[in-house]
Amino acid sequence: MTDLETLVVDRDGPVLTVTLSRPERKNALDPQMAAELLELFRGVPQDGEVRVVVITGAGDAFCSGADLGATADTAHALVRMRDIHRVAQALHDVPQPTIARINGVAAGAGLNIALGCDLTVASTEARFSEIFARRGLSTDFGGAWLLPRLVGLHRAKELALLAEILPASEAERLGLVNRVVPPDELDAVVDEWARRLAAGPPIALAQTKQMLNQSVESSWETMLAAEGTAQAVNFSTADTVEAMSAFFEKREPTFEGR
Known part of the structure; x- marks a missing residue:
């Protein structure tokens, strides 16, 4: 990648951690x-060594949303939104499992970045809001697609239209996040999930992720056919052979993604 000004990217074996790093602007x-x-996001699918992507924020925030005070970009608003939605699509298209490590406020587009990840772990100090309506805006970064699928249509309307600020406990109750933990346990839980995902079968996990994303817009028959195709692919991989051998030998499998 080119030199980064707003992100910090760390690699720990198969785990890639991306930190949104504009702490002076709540990222x-x-x-x-x-x-x-x-x-x-467009480069991650081509990196065969990356098995998990963790997204988090620097300082005491995850991401406070779009920087409405940014003045450098003079492009028309519609052009800027197309750029934003390319980012949302690229995150959605990442085949590897993604985890949002939500350490603080996640609002507007920042919340929808988190919701666009496959798994979400939040600190008890995190706060959540589809804050757009308070700014005279409608939801973006995929929120209109993500919210109804996570919490149901009427809950989604409540979150988007009222734009309330939710504590982490309420976000967990509604199903916006998978897990809420004390701040001093956040790293341990995220690291453990990332380790487990990284040790899993990459081809099978990528196919499962893709099918689950497609399921809400597909028929029963379409998804059964997709499952059959995915399993046929899996049975042709060395990873499935390894899994079967490990089962009979009573040991943990070692998956290589081939």
Whole structure:
């Protein structure tokens, strides 16, 4: 990647951690961050060594949403939104499992970045809001697609239209996040989930992720056919052979993604 100004990217074996790093602006999403995220998300699928992507924020925030005070970008608003939605699509298209490590406020586009990940772990100090309506805006970064699928249509309307700020406990109750833990346990839980995912069969996990994402818009028959195709692919891989051998030998399998 080119030199990064708004992201910190760390690699620990198969786990890639991306830190949104504009702490002075609560990691608000500006055009530079959007461009860097787009390049990163588009590059991840080509990196065969990456098995898990963790997204988090620097300082005491995850991401406070779009930086409405950014003045450098003079493009028309519709052009800027197309850029933002390219980032949302690129995150959605990452085949590897993604985890949002939500350490603080996640609002607007920042919340929808988190919801666009496959798994979400939040600190008890995190706060959540589809804050757009308070700014005279409608939801973006995929929120209109994500929210109804996570919490149901009427709950989604409540979150988006009232734009309330929710504590972590309420976000967990509604199903916006998978797990809420004390701040001093956040790293341990995320690390353990990332380790388990990284040790899993990459091809099978990628296919499962893709099918689950497609399921809400597909028929029963379509998904049965997709499952059959995916399993046929899996049975042709060395990883499935390894899994079967490990089962009979009573040991943990070692998956290589081939």
